[in-house]
Structure formats: structure tokens, C-alpha cells
Amino acid sequence: MATNITITKRLRADSAVHHDGGIATTHRPAARKLPGWLWFVALWCFGVGSAMLLGFAFKLLMNATLFAVK
Numbered sequence: 517m518a519t520n521i522t523i524t525k526r527l528r529a530d531s532a533v534h535h536d537g538g539i540a541t542t543h544r545p546a547a548r549k550l551p552g553w554l555w556f557v558a559l560w561c562f563g564v565g566s567a568m569l570l571g572f573a574f575k576l577l578m579n580a581t582l583f584a585v586k
Contacts, residue, residue: 550558
């Protein structure tokens with residue numbers, strides 16, 4: 517006794533099946549990838565800006581609390 521087993525492949529949500537059984541995928545624009553040096557510059561600027569902001573906040577809090585006592 518022979519058993520016929522059919523294995524079906526699940527299609528992605530962005531795929532469509534033609535009436536002849538072929539698969540046509542919809543075209544999406546390619547994802548833009550930033551170069552490594554630009555990531556470095558962006559993260560460096562973010563780090564410097566965060567450090568300066570933290571220093572400024574610390575200065576304001578020190579002036580508001582410690583030096584306000586006379």
C-alpha cells in the first residue's frame with residue numbers, strides 16, 4: 517500500500533501565486549544602509565551631546581542646591 521504525501525511550502529505575505537503555479541514576489545525598495553563611518557560619527561556626536569547635557573544638568577543642580585545654602 518503506497519501513501520502519497522504532499523509537502524506544501526507556506527508563502528510569505530508579500531508573495532502571490534500565479535494560476536500556473538509560479539510564485540511572483542512584489543518588489544519592495546531596497547533598504548538603505550548607512551556606511552560604518554557615518555554610524556561612528558553619529559554615535560560620537562550623540563555621546564558628546566549627552567555628556568555635555570549631563571554636565572549642564574549637574575551644574576544647574578549644584579548651583580540650585582549646594583551653593584544656594586548661605
